[in-house]
Amino acid sequence: MSRTNVVFAGFMLFSLFFGAGNLIFPPLLGLESGSSFGSAIAGFLITGVLLPFMAIMAVALSDNGLVSMGNRVHYVFGMAFAIIIYLSIGAFYGIPRASSVAYELGFKQVFHVDGGFALAAFSLVFFGITYLISLNPKKIVDRIGQYLTPLLLLVLAVLVIRAFFTFGNVSSPAVGKYASSPLVTGILEGYFTMDAVAALAFGIVVVNALKDKGAISKSELVKGTFGAALIAGLGLVVVYFSLGWIGRVIPNENGFENGAEILTFAASLLFGGGGAFLFGIIVILACLTTCVGLINACSRFFNEINPKISYRSYVAVFVIVGLLVSNLGLNLILKLAIPLLVFIYPIAIVLIILSLFEHIAGKSRLMFRLSVAVTSVYALYQVLISIGFQLELATNWIGITPFFEQGLGWILPAFLAAMAGYGIDKFKDKFTEEWKENSSL
Structure with a gap:
């Protein structure tokens, strides 16, 4: 080429x-x-x-x-x-x-x-x-x-x-x-x-x-x-x-x-x-x-x-x-698309970053699952807010994270969830390897 x-x-x-x-x-x-x-x-x-x-x-x-x-x-x-x-x-x-x-x-x-x-x-x-x-x-x-x-x-x-x-x-x-x-x-x-x-x-x-x-x-x-x-x-x-x-x-x-x-x-x-x-x-x-x-x-x-x-x-x-x-016109297209884009964008970013991290640090399925799950909660919250729902109780629970008011409250929880999942998987892998070594003795 x-x-x-x-x-x-x-x-x-x-x-x-x-x-x-x-x-x-x-x-x-x-x-x-x-x-x-x-x-x-x-x-x-x-x-x-x-x-x-x-x-x-x-x-x-x-x-x-x-x-x-x-x-x-x-x-x-x-x-x-x-x-x-x-x-x-x-x-x-x-x-x-x-x-x-x-x-x-x-x-x-x-x-x-x-x-x-x-x-x-x-x-x-x-x-x-x-x-x-x-x-x-x-x-x-x-x-x-x-x-x-x-x-x-x-x-x-x-x-x-x-x-x-x-x-x-x-x-x-x-x-x-x-x-x-x-x-x-x-x-x-x-x-x-x-x-x-x-x-x-x-x-x-x-x-x-x-x-x-x-x-x-x-x-x-x-x-x-x-x-x-x-x-x-x-x-x-x-x-x-x-x-x-x-x-x-x-x-x-x-x-x-x-x-x-x-x-x-x-x-x-x-x-x-x-x-x-x-x-x-x-x-x-x-x-x-x-x-x-x-x-x-x-x-x-x-x-x-x-x-x-x-x-x-x-x-x-x-x-x-x-x-x-x-x-249909530009204004209506934007109005209909915003809730969907608000939901998928944070999840997409998490997948991008974790996929690149995996190529450096090794595979971890739980890292993906926990991080995407946590991010989905924040993304769903933003969707409901964008279509007019009043979620005061949910806001009090998840609104304490940094950059929440800017729509980026998912960043820190997603990072912590990813690191927890990665750590658990690596601990399990190490435990499994040690168990196999001990079993073969």
């Missing part, structure tokens, strides 16, 4: 991660963090880049990707959780969200249209292109890595370079939580991108792409995946920092509510009437590459567990479902 294939796989992975959500988070961070931008963006990169990188490697090191990671808890859990992940980030959320964001922040910005007919027409064209690109999985690297990613990077570079030479290197004081704890706030913002969940799907896309390019052995696949993930990660670091810097130095007389407004205003300042068109192209390209990656990942996964239905048939199914769901 050549280095060129690894580079193009890295470009592909960068594009799969870099959707419109990732495009609009950093500018708002830069605006609000102001003079504390360095600490804030460092925190964002920890959870927005490092955590997805870890997820990619966890998938590459597992024999059967996400399913194998879940099987360490139980084989039923492994399959069920994998299906939920692929459906949630795929057909019922990630795919239609990509189309809806491309329409809301891209197409509407350029053509100034609105209404159900415009959304339906755009969705048909968007998913038609997605379908054609996704039909042949062996061409995914070529089509995204060699063509779409360089085009996306070129358009982004034009925006960033022009901003560097136009805007002054000044910033306002940090506001809100960035004023008191910029690093922690940046970590939380990166956490809320939920890219670690997407990485569980994109990891297998990279592995399969490298297989299609000639990688055979496990070591070759792991090495190639590491290289691709490193390239994608470095690309995300540069782009996130650049977009955050634009938010930090942009004139803020009008006030902005989100990152999309910042970038739209920046593009119009820098390029006049063509600014909206430039920003629209960036958004549409970012969403298109993400959508292609999700459809490819979901289709290959379900084709592997049910090969009676062809890969191309699954592509058609996910394209049609994505087309239908996207026409």
